[in-house]
Amino acid sequence: MRRVSLVLVLAIVSLGISAQEKPKTGWVYTPMPNLSYNTDQGLNLGAFCDFFYYGDGTVYPNFLHHAGFSAAFATKGSWFAHFYYESVALVPGLRVSASATYRDCYANNFYGFNGIASPFFPELELNKETRTAWYTNRRRFFRAAAAMQGSVSGHLQWVGGLVFRHVMMDDFSLRNYDSGRSLYLRYRDIGLIEPEEFSGGTSLELKGGLIYDTRDVELFPSRGIYAEGLLIGNADLKQWRYNYLQLSLHWRHYLTLVPRRLIFAYHLGLQHTLAGEVPFYNLNELATIHYAYEENSGLGSRYSIRGFRY
Structure with missing residues (x-):
């Protein structure tokens, strides 16, 4: 998986650099289908598409408007839909963004807390013969977000945003497996x-x-720095118990090793809870301003605090 990710990143950078020689104008879209199969989720059908508006081309390779939509459906029930929009031209002097996301995962991985400190038993994975799905629960969530960004001086900018989040967790409900026996229920019971x-x-x-x-190009930079410092306050609207304050710091650096051919990039991040208590279902959420993707989790893995098996 890591090797594939690296190849995709390098390919995108290479295509972006070569595209600078011929500016694009007007609307440009990039549709892409998605097809996969999993014995427990069934056939997964999906697609995503990005729409970019470059105007007369003078801002290219940057854009004036960007809209993206992605969706996927599994024949055994799980699905998601995500919409994202951002613009530097809608409101003069400001970058604005908005997004809406819904995901329903019938077979969400849950391997416990604290990484290797939580024992893992392969025989308790999804097993139709024993009807066992010990490391599985169900996770649904809806998120709506909006943000604004403006200039302070030079390369320094201010940013602010608002996020509404509704998370629904439960034990799994899968055909051919016995519910009521899961690590998720065990964690609640103890x-x-x-x-x-x-x-x-x-x-x-x-x-x-x-x-x-200070990036030279926003979507596929070849040099520059992107540093971000955020203070996040979260209010629990359901029980008024899980109110917390967090600090989030990110540093991304892009260096050209071989002009127009090879770029080295690295990303350092720190997220720390300053006050209050974070509920477990928000622990792996990586704070960000612009939600360009349906998921923004990564403390441990994509969907789980502990990690996932591969």
Whole structure:
């Protein structure tokens, strides 16, 4: 998986650099279908498409408007839909963005907390012969977000955003497997997951901070720095218990090793809870301003705090 990800990143950078020689104008779209199969989820059918508006081409390879839509459906029930929009021309002097996401995952991986400290038993994975799905639960969530970004001075910018999030957690419900036997239920029974957070929650998040951006091109930079510092306040709208304040710091650096051929990039991040208590279902959420993708989790893996098996 890591090798494939690296190849995709290098390919995108290479295509972006060569595209600078011929500016694009007007609307440009990039549709892409998605097809996969999993014995437990069934046939997965999906597609995503990005729309870019470059105007008369003078801003290319940057854009004036960007809209993206992605969706996927599995024949055994799981599905998601995501819409994202951002613009530097809609409101003069400001970058604005908005997004809406819904995901329903019938077979979400849940391997426990604290990485290797949580024992893993392969025989308790999804097993139709024993009707066991010990490391599985169901996760649904809806998220709506909006943000604004403006200039302070030079490469320094201010940013602020608002996020509404509704997370629904439960034990799994899969055909051919026995519900009522899962690590998720076990964590609730022994008190590692408290009853107030077991079924999820609803929250409103307010965030603000500063961005320092010297990238030469936004979508596929070949040089420059993108640094971000955010202060995030989260209010629990369901029980008023899980209110917390977090600090999020990110540093991305892009270096050209071989002009027009090879770019080295690295990303450092720190996210720390300053006050309050974060419910377990939000622990792996990586704070960001612009939600260009349906998921923005990564502390441990894509969907799980502990990680996933591959």
